[in-house]
């Protein structure tokens with residue numbers, strides 16, 4: 001099954017995976033603790049505004065994961081002291097679903113003192129608190145749903161990324177992982 005991009009959010013860890021039919025030549029790169037999805041050197045040029053963005057960024061005392069430019073305002077709102085629920089809801093609503101051929105939803109999560117997951121679709125805005133590993137994806141699995149996930153908060157974030165990459169959904173491209181421990185954030189990634 002193809003579900004596009006997805007986040008997994010748990011109380012003390014999270015993951016983000018890029019799956020892509022149309023733009024597979026991409027990778028995660030790290031800059032000062034922020035993880036960015038960017039084209040690989042051999043990628044054909046494109047003018048799609050939705051395929052290069054920060055996918056992991058610290059905010060407040062937590063960390064944000066997500067599939068587009070909304071990651072930045074969510075992190076900035078956390079820095080300003082917004083509760084995670086409000087940071088997610090307000091940034092997702094402000095930017096809304098992507099205006100592409102698929103009305104692609106924006107998905108995001110905050111892992112921190114309180115962890116939340118959210119999605120804005122053409123027909124809904126959903127933001128849920130999280131007390132177990134929960135997945136939400138751009139297509140098909142587009143409502144937050146608990147999943148069995150092999151990693152836990154004790155894992156290395158790069159191994160969490162690898163476990164997300166290895167989940168049995170089609171067209172895996174690259175992935176990121178995060179952990180949270182009482183204000184300490186760690187991040188890692190895996191490029192297939």
Ligand SMILES: NC(=O)c1ncn([C@@H]2O[C@H](COP(=O)(O)O)[C@@H](O)[C@H]2O)c1NC=O
Pocket residue numbers: 004005018019020021022023037048050051052067068098100101102104105138
């Ligand atoms: N965030 C991403 O990495 C991303 N990759 C692709 N998209 C959007 O989703 C559309 C469909 O892409 P695909 O066929 O790879 O699932 C693309 O035309 C683009 O508008 C993205 N936007 C949201 O997920």
